Amino acid sequence: QETILLIAQYLNRLTRQNDTLEPNQILQRFSARTIPSIDVHAYLQRILKYAPCSSECFLACLIYFERMSLCTRETMVKTHLKLSRPTTDTPLIINSFNIHRLLITGIMVAVKFMSDVFYTNSHVARVGGLPVEELNRLELEFLLFNDFDLLVTQQELDQ
Numbered sequence: 001q002e003t004i005l006l007i008a009q010y011l012n013r014l015t016r017q018n019d020t021l022e023p024n025q026i027l028q029r030f031s032a033r034t035i036p037s038i039d040v041h042a043y044l045q046r047i048l049k050y051a052p053c054s055s056e057c058f059l060a061c062l063i064y065f066e067r068m069s070l071c072t073r074e075t076m077v078k079t080h081l082k083l084s085r086p087t088t089d090t091p092l093i094i095n096s097f098n099i100h101r102l103l104i105t106g107i108m109v110a111v112k113f114m115s116d117v118f119y120t121n122s123h124v125a126r127v128g129g130l131p132v133e134e135l136n137r138l139e140l141e142f143l144l145f146n147d148f149d150l151l152v153t154q155q156e157l158d159q
Contacts (some may be wrong), residue, residue: 021093030098057114060113064150069092101128105138
């Protein structure tokens with residue numbers, strides 16, 4: 001619970017700060033049309049309650065976000081992501097419109113990679129409030145954007 005609170009506080013600060021920026025992200029698929037009514041802390045608690053996982057999965061999700069935010073155009077081309085327009089912008093800016101979809105997808109991917117036991121995509125989609133087809137597409141995009149590199153080292157977790 002303490003880990004969830006710390007992550008929520010960090011992400012709330014980040015999204016508030018990034019909400020003031022001009023949207024320039026490439027990963028539009030993660031953006032909702034409107035900001036979800038559930039706050040980040042409540043959403044993380046909901047995930048933990050209905051699809052329990054270890055704290056390491058939540059931390060791994062943050063590391064995946066970090067990697068995605070540092071991704072270069074060359075990496076995107078290498079991973080076959082189709083760019084909607086030529087850009088040198090940051091590929092991902094985490095804001096209030098995309099944080100929930102990024103969280104449910106990132107945590108699901110981390111759990112699948114780090115745990116022997118995990119929930120089906122349809123269960124996770126219900127927990128996250130998304131259609132399973134949309135979660136499936138988000139999962140693939142998330143994996144492509146991370147170049148299928150989901151291994152998180154102890155050094156990365158310690159940071």
